[in-house]
Amino acid sequence: MKKGDATDPKGLIADAFKIDGITYEECRSIFLDWALAVPIDTDSKALITELLARHTDTGHPMHQVLGEGLAVSKPPKRRGGWKARRS
Numbered sequence: 001m002k003k004g005d006a007t008d009p010k011g012l013i014a015d016a017f018k019i020d021g022i023t024y025e026e027c028r029s030i031f032l033d034w035a036l037a038v039p040i041d042t043d044s045k046a047l048i049t050e051l052l053a054r055h056t057d058t059g060h061p062m063h064q065v066l067g068e069g070l071a072v073s074k075p076p077k078r079r080g081g082w083k084a085r086r087s
Contacts, residue, residue: 007050009037016062017055024061031065045070 004011012034016027038044048070057063 007047007054008034010034012037013051013055013062013066017057017060022061024064027060027062027065030062031069035069 004014008014010033012030016022016030019026035044038047048066052063052066052070055063055066
């Protein structure tokens with residue numbers, strides 16, 4: 001049985017919103033796990049925006065973490081490889 005969807009593949013974000021007393025630090029850890037589960041070629045800003053619209057509890061620490069993720073998410077940059085070593 002598949003737990004999540006394309007926005008939240010493992011259902012981690014949804015589960016975090018269900019946990020009473022979860023801390024900000026725990027939410028950051030869950031967010032990192034979520035980010036690692038999302039395919040690299042996916043627009044993470046769009047996914048975070050959808051998650052914020054889905055989960056409207058603004059007093060929850062996960063909502064704050066998602067907002068911070070939206071503010072700092074940037075497309076990955078390739079580093080190294082043959083082009084970086086070329087003279």
